[in-house]
Amino acid sequence: MGLGKLLHDHAEHADVGGTIDHPRAYELAAEIGFLGRRREIFTRLAALSGVRPGDRVLDVGCGTGYLTRILAPIVSPAGRVTGVDASAPMVEHARRRAPGNCSYQVGEGQALDLPDAGFDVVVSSLAVHHIPAAERGAALREMFRVLRPGGRLLIAEFRPPTNHLLAQLVGMVSGPAMRHSPHDLLGDLIPAAGFHVQDEGDLPVMLSYVRALRPST
Template identity: 35%
Template sequence: MLQFDEETARVLEDAYQGADVSQRRRATFDALAPAPGDRILDLGCGNGLLTLELSRAVGPSGHVTGLDASPQMLDAARQRLQGRANTTLTEGDAARLPFEAASFGKAACLQVFEYLTDRRPALRALHKVLTPGGLLAVGDMHWDTLAWHSDNTNRMARMLEAWSRHMAVRDLPAKLPAEMHSCGFEILKTQPLAVCDTTLRPDGLAMMMIRLIRAYAVDIGATDKDDAAAWAQEQEELAQEGRFFFSLTHFVCTARRL
């Protein structure tokens, strides 16, 4: 697992709460339309940002349960959710949810499924813990929509190929509706959300990805530190010259449990 220095950790935290990533959370939030009294599962809750936002919406009569496989992420979520009596955090696996049948009326799953080689066990587990008619909103990137300018196209291709190794599937939004249908869900809609950055915003998704990809490519031995640094430096220079361009599309698939 990558270890981040203090500066990288700050950049990541800025990005998590910046406009690009906040819009992705908001798209999932809006798809679920949380209401007072709702009981919601946030599957893969990470650092708890969506869990917190949902907990505000369901109010004291509702409840939001966050589940994540990472103890480190759950520690961050606990700090964020301090004092929120209508939230619970649980460590667990997406395919083996530790909840009773029909425990939740709604479930969110934001950027989790693209890391699963087989999504059906998790979908069947979600089907079990949702009430009949319950809503499921799954948000993930379609990585084949990524457009990222570089004057050194070979190096860019090499860096992005290295990054692709951290995910199980690049085109999840194209595969997911059929997989959800096969696990007992009725697809309601698939909503795209395009992220486009032409300035390299300090709190943007592109800035966060530069930090992550640079470290990850070196960590897995796909390139050396000098090559990765040169790639990142080029992006900074392109931004200074007014030639930076980054675009990636996120999709939210909303379904009803049959």
């Protein structure tokens, strides 16, 4: 059984999506997968998201809350970070480690139980490929809905190696997670949801990101 199968109980096919229900195994896999550079890479993601003190931040598909715990001290003391994940065990893991200004809820990115325009920044790392393909557009529209006008979006996804053999090897180990490029995965979903795409780029160890704005008017 590959690591991908262990982590993605319900996700043998990339279009189906599925939760991760083994937080400790996920944490271990992430530390190994990012070659010991996870903290550095996620600190860069936090900086790229443009979060500032006082911001209200939402992390969609927050998993174990790793990124929320990096964001929490940046927005402190007045800001707060909310994490949403479809997996109860992941949310429970995140809650047990939560700084005072973080809260979590079990829920799906495509149907957020959150008010309109309540966030300054929405981030989502490595989670869109877990949302069923047919629901990804709805998830982007939900991110748009909960952002205030002028609010900022950061989506980070896996970027498979360009070397074909290496890409196949990584796909075998990781399962469906790393078989699609972020462009295949996201297509025009971000602008179609109403966002203005600002820029996109790559980060070390197989990540790509897109930054976008909810227009002010």
